[in-house]
Amino acid sequence: MSAAVTDAGRDPGLQPERTRLAWRRTTLSGTVAAVLAVKTALHGGVSPVGVVACALGTVLWLGFLLLAHRRIRALASTGAPAALTPRHATATALCTVAVAVCGAVLVF
Numbered sequence: 001m002s003a004a005v006t007d008a009g010r011d012p013g014l015q016p017e018r019t020r021l022a023w024r025r026t027t028l029s030g031t032v033a034a035v036l037a038v039k040t041a042l043h044g045g046v047s048p049v050g051v052v053a054c055a056l057g058t059v060l061w062l063g064f065l066l067l068a069h070r071r072i073r074a075l076a077s078t079g080a081p082a083a084l085t086p087r088h089a090t091a092t093a094l095c096t097v098a099v100a101v102c103g104a105v106l107v108f
Contacts, residue, residue: 016075020076023071023072024072027068031065033061033103034061034099037057037102037103038054038058041054041106042054049105050106054102056098057102057103057106060095060099061095064096067092068092071084071092
Protein backbone atom coordinates (compact mmCIF):
# COMPACT_ATOMS: atom_id res chain seq x y z
CA MET A 1 0.00 0.00 0.00
CA SER A 2 1.07 3.54 -0.71
CA ALA A 3 2.12 5.96 2.01
CA ALA A 4 -0.60 8.30 0.73
CA VAL A 5 -3.35 5.87 1.68
CA THR A 6 -5.72 7.48 4.16
CA ASP A 7 -6.88 5.91 7.40
CA ALA A 8 -10.04 4.73 5.66
CA GLY A 9 -7.92 2.70 3.24
CA ARG A 10 -8.60 4.91 0.26
CA ASP A 11 -6.02 6.70 -1.86
CA PRO A 12 -7.79 9.65 -3.49
CA GLY A 13 -4.77 10.45 -5.68
CA LEU A 14 -5.66 13.14 -8.17
CA GLN A 15 -9.40 12.50 -8.11
CA PRO A 16 -10.32 15.89 -6.58
CA GLU A 17 -8.23 17.67 -9.21
CA ARG A 18 -9.76 15.66 -12.06
CA THR A 19 -13.24 16.34 -10.71
CA ARG A 20 -12.47 20.06 -10.40
CA LEU A 21 -11.27 20.12 -14.00
CA ALA A 22 -14.42 18.29 -15.09
CA TRP A 23 -16.55 20.97 -13.41
CA ARG A 24 -14.53 23.63 -15.26
CA ARG A 25 -15.07 21.85 -18.60
CA THR A 26 -18.78 21.58 -17.88
CA THR A 27 -19.08 25.29 -17.10
CA LEU A 28 -17.17 26.09 -20.29
CA SER A 29 -19.49 23.95 -22.42
CA GLY A 30 -22.50 25.50 -20.66
CA THR A 31 -21.17 28.95 -21.48
CA VAL A 32 -20.77 28.03 -25.15
CA ALA A 33 -24.32 26.64 -25.20
CA ALA A 34 -25.67 29.84 -23.58
CA VAL A 35 -23.89 32.03 -26.14
CA LEU A 36 -25.23 29.89 -29.00
CA ALA A 37 -28.74 30.11 -27.52
CA VAL A 38 -28.53 33.90 -27.48
CA LYS A 39 -27.28 33.87 -31.06
CA THR A 40 -30.16 31.58 -32.07
CA ALA A 41 -32.69 33.78 -30.30
CA LEU A 42 -31.47 36.88 -32.13
CA HIS A 43 -30.81 35.28 -35.53
CA GLY A 44 -34.31 35.20 -37.00
CA GLY A 45 -35.44 38.43 -35.40
CA VAL A 46 -36.48 39.18 -31.88
CA SER A 47 -39.67 37.52 -30.65
CA PRO A 48 -41.19 37.73 -27.17
CA VAL A 49 -40.93 33.96 -26.65
CA GLY A 50 -37.30 34.00 -27.75
CA VAL A 51 -36.44 36.87 -25.42
CA VAL A 52 -38.12 35.21 -22.44
CA ALA A 53 -36.53 31.82 -23.15
CA CYS A 54 -33.14 33.47 -23.64
CA ALA A 55 -33.44 35.51 -20.42
CA LEU A 56 -34.57 32.49 -18.42
CA GLY A 57 -31.79 30.37 -19.89
CA THR A 58 -29.24 33.04 -18.98
CA VAL A 59 -30.47 33.23 -15.39
CA LEU A 60 -30.38 29.44 -15.11
CA TRP A 61 -26.89 29.37 -16.62
CA LEU A 62 -25.74 31.93 -14.04
CA GLY A 63 -27.25 29.77 -11.29
CA PHE A 64 -25.41 26.73 -12.61
CA LEU A 65 -22.21 28.76 -12.82
CA LEU A 66 -22.58 29.79 -9.17
CA LEU A 67 -23.19 26.21 -8.04
CA ALA A 68 -20.28 24.90 -10.08
CA HIS A 69 -17.95 27.61 -8.78
CA ARG A 70 -18.80 26.67 -5.19
CA ARG A 71 -17.99 23.04 -5.96
CA ILE A 72 -14.75 23.97 -7.71
CA ARG A 73 -13.66 25.99 -4.67
CA ALA A 74 -14.53 23.10 -2.36
CA LEU A 75 -12.47 20.70 -4.47
CA ALA A 76 -9.54 23.11 -4.65
CA SER A 77 -9.35 23.56 -0.90
CA THR A 78 -6.67 21.73 1.01
CA GLY A 79 -7.52 18.44 2.59
CA ALA A 80 -10.25 16.04 1.63
CA PRO A 81 -13.16 17.79 -0.11
CA ALA A 82 -16.61 17.46 1.36
CA ALA A 83 -19.05 15.20 -0.45
CA LEU A 84 -21.47 16.77 -2.88
CA THR A 85 -24.69 17.37 -0.97
CA PRO A 86 -27.97 16.09 -2.43
CA ARG A 87 -29.36 19.64 -2.43
CA HIS A 88 -26.40 20.91 -4.45
CA ALA A 89 -26.59 17.98 -6.87
CA THR A 90 -30.34 18.41 -7.35
CA ALA A 91 -30.06 22.16 -7.96
CA THR A 92 -27.28 21.60 -10.49
CA ALA A 93 -29.25 18.91 -12.33
CA LEU A 94 -32.41 21.06 -12.39
CA CYS A 95 -30.49 24.04 -13.79
CA THR A 96 -29.01 21.84 -16.49
CA VAL A 97 -32.36 20.36 -17.51
CA ALA A 98 -34.08 23.75 -17.43
CA VAL A 99 -31.39 25.28 -19.66
CA ALA A 100 -31.92 22.39 -22.10
CA VAL A 101 -35.67 23.08 -22.11
CA CYS A 102 -35.04 26.76 -22.79
CA GLY A 103 -32.77 25.78 -25.67
CA ALA A 104 -35.46 23.48 -27.07
CA VAL A 105 -37.99 26.32 -26.92
CA LEU A 106 -35.58 28.53 -28.85
CA VAL A 107 -35.06 25.90 -31.54
CA PHE A 108 -38.75 25.12 -32.03
